[in-house]
Amino acid sequence: MPCHIRFGATLNVHRPIAFVVLVAFASLVLAGAAMAQSTIAANVAKPVSLPDMAIGSEKAPVTITEYSSMSCPHCAAFGQNVFPMLRSKYIDTGKVRFVFREFPLDIKAAAASILARCISKGDSEKYLAAVELMFKLQDRLMTQTKDTLIYVGKQHGMSEEDVKTCEEDQAQFDKLSNDQQYAHRELKVTSTPTFFLNGVKLQGSMTFEELEERITPLLKK
Template sequence: MNDYRPIAVVALVAFASLAFAGSALAQSAIAANVAKPGSLPEIAIGSAKAPVTITEYSSMSCPHCAAFSQNVLPMLRSKYIDTGKVRFVFREFPLDIKAAAASILARCAGKGDSEKYLSAVETLFKLQERLMAQTKDTLIYVGKLHGMSEQEVETCEKDQAQFDKLTADQQYAYSELKVTSTPTFFLNGVRLQGSMSFEELEERLKPLLKK
């Protein structure tokens, strides 16, 4: 029996190596799919050369997403994004029509500038309860805070092409990336679902930054 043990061990090691390689390839493929440009312009902050990319799928009607924006993102930004260690990508995954309308407003307010867009998103999250209860009035109010007239807000919200692009990006996230809820995060291709504290996120980050 002893004669067969080395062969068995070698076989197990080889199998483990293949399994690990397969897992790494799968993760790499997911990361590539996450990185594919969507129909809407990319919203990203931080260095394109950062070793870690965090992609968040978020809904303006999601309380956990609002909590992440207000409590976690500022610390993530100061410690990792602004220091060139992390690139942060924000993606819309509206869970309802109110969230979709808010996303489109942020797009119009941002005018292609990621910082302006995220500033509008931050305002919308702070006013989330009001947005859900008085959607139209809140959209007009937030639009004005970000330099838009009431007419510009109304024109923005009637832009069906933008809504179609938003829907296409959401469908891709659902079918190809298996995003089904918010917030969903991808850390270099590893999918994480649900709310996270800064400490929990940092624990996930540190091993990736050591590689």
């Protein structure tokens, strides 16, 4: 008897057992995936070295955490073209809480992040305003970093000496580095922008329509 026919006969005999095993295996896989996703969500929500810069209701059903670099053109495009619509429709209406975290791709981006922190003094709105300005001046920030940082600082009431003192705060740079290493190690962030929607990772630039498509089902739960 041909081998494939014998195999078919054997398979038919054990089909009920095989089906049960497959169902059990699938259940384990789904449970494992759910547990892994739960772990990622918990790791995203953990406090990091630097205080989170967040806006929106803490009771919002959706939390978006963005990892961004001041030197990233895609991050600047998101900040200028997508974020205002996201804020108007979802953040200011209490549906989304937005958390901005730094993931500097180079020392210039790190310096810009530290300046935004100094400008804000813990105020998320002041922080985001500084970030917005630096995104608008991104080309200049990359080619004339020191002068641009001084300019941005002055626009927010800082003297040149204040900016210099801010940029020499090694403790802040160390915290920034620690947070970046945590994001890379625990959350597998490797590029910017990277978003987490209620813990689900979305990597790369997104249009408002693409983001809204992801948000809408979460609001219905």
